[in-house]
Amino acid sequence: MSETAAKLVLQPEADSATASSEVSIGQIFLEFLIIGATSFGGVVPYLRGSLVTKRHWVDDKEFVQMLSISQSLPGLNATNMAILVGDKLRGALGSIAAIIGICLPGSVLMYVVGMFYRIHGDHDFVTAALKGVAAAAVGLILFTVMGLSKKSLAGKFDFVFMALTVIAVNRLHQSVPRTLVIVGLLAILFHRPRKKQKESATL
Amino acid sequence: MNQIPALVRVFAYLSILTVGGGMAAFPEMKILTVDVHQWLTFSQLIHLYSVGQMAPGPNMMMIVSIGQWAGGILGAIAVLAAFFGPTALLAFIVAKAWKKLEKWPWRTSIQQGLAPVSIGLLLAGCFTMAKGAITGTETAAIAVAVLLILLQYKVNPALLVLASAGVGILTFMPK
Numbered sequence: 427m428s429e430t431a432a433k434l435v436l437q438p439e440a441d442s443a444t445a446s447s448e449v450s451i452g453q454i455f456l457e458f459l460i461i462g463a464t465s466f467g468g469v470v471p472y473l474r475g476s477l478v479t480k481r482h483w484v485d486d487k488e489f490v491q492m493l494s495i496s497q498s499l500p501g502l503n504a505t506n507m508a509i510l511v512g513d514k515l516r517g518a519l520g521s522i523a524a525i526i527g528i529c530l531p532g533s534v535l536m537y538v539v540g541m542f543y544r545i546h547g548d549h550d551f552v553t554a555a556l557k558g559v560a561a562a563a564v565g566l567i568l569f570t571v572m573g574l575s576k577k578s579l580a581g582k583f584d585f586v587f588m589a590l591t592v593i594a595v596n597r598l599h600q601s602v603p604r605t606l607v608i609v610g611l612l613a614i615l616f617h618r619p620r621k622k623q624k625e626s627a628t629l
Numbered sequence: 630m631n632q633i634p635a636l637v638r639v640f641a642y643l644s645i646l647t648v649g650g651g652m653a654a655f656p657e658m659k660i661l662t663v664d665v666h667q668w669l670t671f672s673q674l675i676h677l678y679s680v681g682q683m684a685p686g687p688n689m690m691m692i693v694s695i696g697q698w699a700g701g702i703l704g705a706i707a708v709l710a711a712f713f714g715p716t717a718l719l720a721f722i723v724a725k726a727w728k729k730l731e732k733w734p735w736r737t738s739i740q741q742g743l744a745p746v747s748i749g750l751l752l753a754g755c756f757t758m759a760k761g762a763i764t765g766t767e768t769a770a771i772a773v774a775v776l777l778i779l780l781q782y783k784v785n786p787a788l789l790v791l792a793s794a795g796v797g798i799l800t801f802m803p804k
Contacts, residue, residue: 428638444716446676454748460728461686462651462685462686462687463685463686464685464687466683466684466685466785466787466788467682467731467785467787467788468786469686469687469688469787470687487801492724494740495720495724495727495728497649497747498727498739498740498743499648499719499720499723499724500644500645500646500647500648500719501644501647501716501717501719501720502650502651502688502689502711502716503650504646504686504687504688505687505713505716505717505720506716506717506720506724507710509717509720509721509724510720510724513721513724517671518721520730521717521721524654525713525717527745528686528687528723529686529687529690529709529713529726531685531686532681532684532690532693533683533686533690533693533705533709534780535685535690536680536681536684536690536691536692536693537693537694537697537702537705538676539677539680539684539694539717540691540693540695540697540698541697543673543676543677543680543694544698547673547676550802550803551802552802553800554797554798554800554802554803555794555795555797555798556676556679556680556794556797556801557762557764557768557797557801558768558771558793558794558795558796558797558798558801559676559679559680559682559683559790559793559794559797560675560676560678560679560762560768561762561763561767561768561769561771561772561775561793561797562679562682562759562771562772562775562789562790562792562793563675563678563679563682563758563762563790564755564758564759564762564763564772564775565772565773565774565775565776565779565789566682566775566776566779566786566789566790567652567751567754567755567758567769568755568772568776569775569776569779569780569786570650570751571748571751571752572754572776572780574649574744574748574751575748578744578748579744579748580741580743584744584745585672585745586745587742587745587746588746588748588749589749590749591745591746591748591749591750591752591753592749592752592753592756595656595749595750595753595757596656596753596756596757601657602646602653602656602657603645603646603653604752605746605750606646606648606746606750609749610742610743610744610746611742612737612742613741613742613743613745613746614738614739614741614742614743615655615738615742616736616742617737617738617741617742618735619734619735619737619738
């Protein structure tokens with residue numbers, strides 16, 4: 427079923443690509459700059475609002491496809507999406523314009539914040555505020571982890587692989603690449619393609 | 630004395646580890662930037678990451694602050710290029726191949742297999758951070774409250790982080 431769905435998606439893609447060939451590098455940069463400057467609390471909804479709803483540069487199905495690729499690859503969702511959408515619109519230059527645009531506002535802000543924090547970071551007032559902020563960030567990451575688990579973990583073995591990863595990194599102090607390769611390979615082999623139903627029944 | 634080459638090496642390496650999200654690289658970021666190179670302290674790293682959650686754009690922009698501390702404006706630019714360059718190039722190249730592999734059965738296996746591992750890496754990053762950020766009942770209560778509010782209501786997370794700064798001032802200011 428997903429194969430036919432994919433065919434349907436691949437077809438109009440060529441059409442929308444020609445339609446969007448009029449998008450200029452400057453427009454791409456500006457649109458991603460705006461997203462980079464306004465996307466408080468998570469980039470993905472802002473990307474969808476801007477690229478799909480406002481500009482029609484990508485349709486909803488393609489957006490979801492690109493997002494799933496962005497999530498599987500290393501790199502942040504936001505910057506991977508910038509690369510994919512920029513490339514779709516104007517090739518390599520489009521990608522460069524998009525990633526610079528989306529990163530610029532946050533970088534400048536954190537540059538200034540970093541300087542301010544270095545000078546005033548040890549004031550009681552700032553330390554107290556940051557203690558609250560750091561605790562909130564932990565809650566926020568837990569929320570992200572729970573959302574992702576609900577969406578992409580299937581079956582108890584996935585939770586075993588997840589737990590193995592946590593134990594390897596936090597308890598056994600294994601490096602992330604080693605953990606990724608070993609547990610990742612195990613998990614990929616576990617999810618290996620099974621051709622016939624007979625095969626999966628005997629397992 | 631010149632930290633730029635070390636900054637580039639460290640952040641290019643961390644770049645590849647961000648599978649599933651920036652938090653996946655956090656345990657190694659702590660080891661490399663705090664323990665090995667001593668560009669900042671663990672609590673400074675936690676503070677910068679957390680403040681970064683209120684900034685717009687990709688959520689690891691706090692790396693700019695580390696680059697700036699260790700190497701000035703050039704350090705900041707070097708860190709940005711090192712952290713985003715490799716994965717950007719990878720996304721650019723692999724995404725095209727990935728689309729063509731639509732029918733390759735292992736493609737689904739790879740996606741399904743990487744999902745629990747990348748979530749595990751995020752969780753491991755979260756625990757590393759919690760070790761420094763959750764220091765008592767009050768901080769634990771703030772973290773739980775944020776989690777419960779996000780699960781229950783549709784609130785912008787950046788606003789909750791901001792509100793927690795206020796809670797922090799009320800709770801932790803020395804009297």
